[in-house]
Amino acid sequence: MTDTLTPGIVAGRLSAKEIAANFADLHAPLDPHEAAVAADRCYFCYDAPCVTACPTDIDIPLFIRQIATGQAEAAGHTIFEQNILGGMCARVCPTEDLCEGACVREMAEGKPVEIGRLQRYATDAVMARQDHPFSRAAATGKRIAVVGAGPAGLSCAHGLARRGHDVVVYEAKAKPGGLNEFGIAAYKSTDDFAQAEVAWLMQIGGIEMRHGCALGRDVALAELEADYDAVFLGIGLGDVNALDVAGATREGVGDAVGFIADLRQAADLTALPVGRNVVVIGGGMTAIDAAVQSKLLGAETVTVAYRRGQDRMGASRYEQDLATSKGVRILCNVSPVAIHGNGAAVEIELEYTREAGTDLTGTGETIRLPADQVFRAIGQTLAPPDGIARAGTKLSVSGPGRTTRDKVWAGGDCTPGDDLTVVAVAEGRDAAADIHAVLMGDAG
Amino acid sequence: MADLTTNFVGIESPNPFWLASAPPTDKEYNVRRAFEAGWGGVVWKTLGSEGPPVVNVNGPRYGVVYGADRRVLGLNNIELITDRPLEVNLEEMARVKADFPDRALIASIMVPCEEAAWKAILPRVAETGADGIELNFGCPHGMSERGMGSAVGQVPEYIEMVTRWCKTYYDKPVIVKLTPNITDIRKPAAAARNGGADAVSLINTINSITSVDLDRMCPEPTIDGKGSHGGYCGPAVKPIALSMVSEIARAEATRGLPISGIGGVTTWRDAAEYMALGCGNVQVCTAAMTYGFRIVEEMKRGLSAWMDEKGYARTSDFVGMAVPNVTDWQYLNLNYVTKARIDPEACIQCGRCYAACEDTSHQAIAMKPGRVFEVIDAECVACNLCVDVCPVENCISMVELAPGETDPRTGKVVEEAYANWTQHPNNPMAVKAAE
Numbered sequence: 001m002t003d004t005l006t007p008g009i010v011a012g013r014l015s016a017k018e019i020a021a022n023f024a025d026l027h028a029p030l031d032p033h034e035a036a037v038a039a040d041r042c043y044f045c046y047d048a049p050c051v052t053a054c055p056t057d058i059d060i061p062l063f064i065r066q067i068a069t070g071q072a073e074a075a076g077h078t079i080f081e082q083n084i085l086g087g088m089c090a091r092v093c094p095t096e097d098l099c100e101g102a103c104v105r106e107m108a109e110g111k112p113v114e115i116g117r118l119q120r121y122a123t124d125a126v127m128a129r130q131d132h133p134f135s136r137a138a139a140t141g142k143r144i145a146v147v148g149a150g151p152a153g154l155s156c157a158h159g160l161a162r163r164g165h166d167v168v169v170y171e172a173k174a175k176p177g178g179l180n181e182f183g184i185a186a187y188k189s190t191d192d193f194a195q196a197e198v199a200w201l202m203q204i205g206g207i208e209m210r211h212g213c214a215l216g217r218d219v220a221l222a223e224l225e226a227d228y229d230a231v232f233l234g235i236g237l238g239d240v241n242a243l244d245v246a247g248a249t250r251e252g253v254g255d256a257v258g259f260i261a262d263l264r265q266a267a268d269l270t271a272l273p274v275g276r277n278v279v280v281i282g283g284g285m286t287a288i289d290a291a292v293q294s295k296l297l298g299a300e301t302v303t304v305a306y307r308r309g310q311d312r313m314g315a316s317r318y319e320q321d322l323a324t325s326k327g328v329r330i331l332c333n334v335s336p337v338a339i340h341g342n343g344a345a346v347e348i349e350l351e352y353t354r355e356a357g358t359d360l361t362g363t364g365e366t367i368r369l370p371a372d373q374v375f376r377a378i379g380q381t382l383a384p385p386d387g388i389a390r391a392g393t394k395l396s397v398s399g400p401g402r403t404t405r406d407k408v409w410a411g412g413d414c415t416p417g418d419d420l421t422v423v424a425v426a427e428g429r430d431a432a433a434d435i436h437a438v439l440m441g442d443a444g
Numbered sequence: 445m446a447d448l449t450t451n452f453v454g455i456e457s458p459n460p461f462w463l464a465s466a467p468p469t470d471k472e473y474n475v476r477r478a479f480e481a482g483w484g485g486v487v488w489k490t491l492g493s494e495g496p497p498v499v500n501v502n503g504p505r506y507g508v509v510y511g512a513d514r515r516v517l518g519l520n521n522i523e524l525i526t527d528r529p530l531e532v533n534l535e536e537m538a539r540v541k542a543d544f545p546d547r548a549l550i551a552s553i554m555v556p557c558e559e560a561a562w563k564a565i566l567p568r569v570a571e572t573g574a575d576g577i578e579l580n581f582g583c584p585h586g587m588s589e590r591g592m593g594s595a596v597g598q599v600p601e602y603i604e605m606v607t608r609w610c611k612t613y614y615d616k617p618v619i620v621k622l623t624p625n626i627t628d629i630r631k632p633a634a635a636a637r638n639g640g641a642d643a644v645s646l647i648n649t650i651n652s653i654t655s656v657d658l659d660r661m662c663p664e665p666t667i668d669g670k671g672s673h674g675g676y677c678g679p680a681v682k683p684i685a686l687s688m689v690s691e692i693a694r695a696e697a698t699r700g701l702p703i704s705g706i707g708g709v710t711t712w713r714d715a716a717e718y719m720a721l722g723c724g725n726v727q728v729c730t731a732a733m734t735y736g737f738r739i740v741e742e743m744k745r746g747l748s749a750w751m752d753e754k755g756y757a758r759t760s761d762f763v764g765m766a767v768p769n770v771t772d773w774q775y776l777n778l779n780y781v782t783k784a785r786i787d788p789e790a791c792i793q794c795g796r797c798y799a800a801c802e803d804t805s806h807q808a809i810a811m812k813p814g815r816v817f818e819v820i821d822a823e824c825v826a827c828n829l830c831v832d833v834c835p836v837e838n839c840i841s842m843v844e845l846a847p848g849e850t851d852p853r854t855g856k857v858v859e860e861a862y863a864n865w866t867q868h869p870n871n872p873m874a875v876k877a878a879e
Binding site: 045047104108 | 514793794795796798835
């Protein structure tokens with residue numbers, strides 16, 4: 001019988017019941033009384049720090065007050081005005097680093113108002129009826145191509161459609177949602193929420209979705225520029241950084257992004273294989289998501305190996321604590337040297353590191369951990385389309401997503417800024433407003 | 445250990461916490477539980493005349509006003525006086541009193557404003573061994589439509605008249621329970637004293653509609669689509685009651701008249717406040733109805749601990765101590781100057797003080813980079829609103845300017861001498877007096 005101690009990368013380490021419990025909603029929805037109590041804790045701050053901290057500038061004190069006064073749906077509308085993917089952001093935002101981290105009650109008592117869960121309460125109230133709060137403006141006759149149906153593209157498409165433009169979304173994958181659908185831990189987006197959200201968003205009308213259509217492969221940028229009045233690129237980061245160590249190509253070594261995507265798309269998680277001893281290389285959200293889910297699938301040991309100190313990890317403290325609470329070990333100041341094995345990975349060899357300022361040097365001391373599965377989570381890079389200037393590794397944009405090409409805007413992870421869903425939504429939203437202004441002739 | 449024993453108009457009780465005449469004291473079963481839980485006294489649910497008892501509505505009797513987390517801040521009721529036969533109540537009272545001789549047992553009474561009615565019931569009550577009576581001149585709902593309750597309490601002449609009848613036909617203490625649904629509480633209190641009352645108790649409940657059902661467009665509590673005003677009580681009414689108590693405690697005509705304080709007493713602190721304003725004891729209802737009888741334990745322990753801390757051996761040591769400090773506005777010291785001070789260490793940067801001051805007061809708080817809030821002394825009138833809206837206790841305090849300092853707002857040097865409005869040059873009456 002397969003269990004957590006079974007060697008190698010195998011499926012079915014846990015029973016269906018255990019899997020279901022492990023992958024249940026991380027933050028169960030608030031019931032109405034819980035929401036009322038949570039909402040009552042908001043101080044309705046002046047020039048509230050939580051709003052400042054929100055990349056989409058949601059009027060948080062207002063929506064919380066609306067919940068407190070028994071108007072959850074109206075609260076949802078307040079959120080959607082600023083952030084059409086407010087439902088997903090309520091689930092996946094690193095609120096501890098954003099709104100809740102800025103909440104004055106965090107300063108006062110180390111216990112912020114539960115803004116994320118309240119936002120979910122309000123957005124769920126609207127979406128429960130699949131009621132769409134917006135209607136389209138009169139048709140403008142303008143047509144815009146949006147490349148990528150991730151958070152940036154969806155946000156932009158909705159903003160444009162709402163203003164009366166016709167939008168065609170080109171999406172390489174067979175499903176919309178981008179990282180919401182493929183790149184987030186399953187317990188943060190249960191019950192196929194990403195798809196439900198897209199369906200709800202599409203109710204605005206005027207958005208045509210074309211799947212299996214990748215930029216550069218199935219459609220060229222020049223073609224889009226010729227066929228449309230404007231183009232928005234929300235293409236994310238296509239490439240996964242390689243791991244440059246001996247044995248990096250051994251069987252059992254893979255990228256965390258692919259693992260998370262497979263997990264999200266798996267119809268039956270008991271059929272999804274996972275190693276007995278899993279090591280995740282990296283220190284960001286993706287590393288944590290891969291590590292936690294490996295553990296939840298039944299791996300015996302899971303280690304996150306990060307080359308710098310814990311304070312430098314990209315994953316928030318909350319995510320780190322979540323990981324350790326699930327039994328993941330976080331090993332800091334270790335850098336991979338080699339992956340050993342005879343064909344398949346058996347062990348990973350890590351060298352301890354020492355930081356001096358930004359310099360990172362190996363101490364010469366190494367440690368070996370059993371590892372039949374190794375995930376790379378050391379970042380993703382842009383696979384840039386031709387003909388657009390770059391700023392560092394990303395597309396160069398000025399103002400609300402204007403690229404160096406006249407008719408082309410961009411936003412989301414492919415442009416500079418934090419690679420967060422909420423940032424992508426803000427960028428898509430702002431680009432839509434700018435595209436509209438330019439097309440309708442009232443841009444500054 | 446402080447001695448909580450009280451002697452209120454000759455009625456001894458082991459502590460100053462009595463249950464007010466209300467649903468919790470409607471029958472033997474409840475009252476026994478209350479005494480077993482440690483209450484010092486009970487004012488039995490109001491008795492009516494002999495004969496068919498009153499009837500109550502068969503729908504909701506109570507309405508509520510909630511604070512956070514459904515905390516009961518205010519409760520109203522449309523329940524009438526006891527709807528059980530007089531004889532049953534009297535028999536039960538006699539039994540309970542016999543079993544709890546050390547506790548105070550008071551009979552609340554409401555009968556028509558006719559001498560015969562009072563003359564008839566008083567001897568019956570006396571037979572129970574009750575320690576005294578309380579005249580219910582307060583209930584504002586239902587019975588008032590029949591010329592009783594607050595309908596009597598709103599006419600000082602009736603109060604005096606009935607009180608006198610009671611003093612004539614009953615030889616134990618008579619407490620007159622006052623309605624707050626009146627403009628000047630001193631008038632009915634003085635009338636009670638003139639009629640010979642041994643004490644007054646207040647406040648009874650306040651005319652109220654707790655809320656409106658916006659779907660059915662009817663007031664709460666709702667009976668078959670209609671509502672009637674009820675009597676409001678609970679923590680929300682305490683400030684109103686404290687003020688009325690203080691008025692009676694310091695008015696010439698009523699000074700020294702024993703007072704039993706009622707209105708939102710929920711903790712030992714509430715009780716201590718009422719007593720500091722001159723109440724010999726307190727009566728409790730809503731808190732018991734919200735949390736059950738056991739809360740008296742907190743009240744007793746809390747009051748005792750506070751008295752120990754302050755060095756008060758018995759309740760009479762501090763009863764009335766705050767009364768001399770209640771005065772008229774015109775006698776407040778206009779040379780007392782304070783300024784708000786915000787402790788940056790304690791500040792959590794919510795900015796509520798700023799919003800309150802900037803939008804609704806005197807623009808006396810500056811919001812500096814990094815959400816640092818600072819008081820502008822040249823604008824601060826010391827209104828205290830920032831202190832009141834600040835969610836952090838002691839974060840903002842009012843600091844007194846010492847005599848000799850200059851108030852940057854007025855440019856005037858703070859004077860040491862006390863000076864009030866009656867002496868102020870802007871007061872035309874003061875100028876006239878000087879002439």
